[in-house]
Amino acid sequence: MTIYNLYIFDRNGVCLFYQEWTREKHPGMSQEEEFKLMYGMIFSIKSFVSRMAPVDFKDGFSSFCTSSYKLHFHETASGLKFVMNTSLNVGSIHDELQHIYSAIFVEHVVRNPLSKLGQAIDSQLFKTKLDSYVRGLPFFTKVN
């Protein structure tokens, strides 16, 4: 089991944070373009999923799998979007993404008046806390 990378977007589509732990393959484009593409896809999937749904549902889009990786998605009521890629054998990580939001993001970004909302996060404390939380997750196994 592996965690590949994590994106955090705000409700305007700004990528607030990006980190990769294990990423074997890189897209042949600038990071800025990659963020736009990722946000665009998430946005489209959300509207696709809500339009195509044959029944009323609350949670909306939560994950998709390909043959080689799994993308997990979590959105807060305030429109923050957490996107994490892991290997296929990881189950639902809804609680973990919620924890990143409530115990790390809110605690070290929202409660820090010096960190401007709607801009990339440059708090070192946030980065350290997040990194150690992710590395401590049971399904984080770095493959060397």
Next chain:
Amino acid sequence: MSRQGGRSADPRKVSQELFTLTYGSLVSQLVKDYESDEEVNKQLDKMGYNIGIRLVEDFLARSGERRCNDFRETADIIAKSGFKMFLGITPTVANWSAAGDEFSLIFDNNPLTDFVELPEEHSQLNYSNILCGVIRGALETVQMDVNVRFVQDLLKGDNQTELKVKFIKRLEDAVPAGEE
């Protein structure tokens, strides 16, 4: 002050009095800094807005609330959950408009004004105007554009304190660049 008994367990909570008095000195400083009550009201609203857009994240993280389906649900959550969490009070939701787009929050006890008497020369001052900004900022972050204002105030000799919240429109998700 019976409320405080159960609170000391949570180190993040401060005494209600400290909060009330700090807010009082903020207002009195603003009254010194600005010439008209109107301007003070505006500043309080602006500060409240800046607090609200951050406070809402704290609220969502701690309460685990999800997106509301309608404005009535919003009203309930603000009164029963939001005010309870941050001020330890539960205002009454009342006076719904026929269209369901406007309601009042009625306070029989406003912790911000515990030790306040409004002097006559400040009859235009909405002492607790910061609350209007907080509600507006918080709801804007969850994509609701609202208008919040005081219509009655105990400090001004009314029978109760009443805050009117009017729904204006739903704010849409930002569309990614290059997609329409």
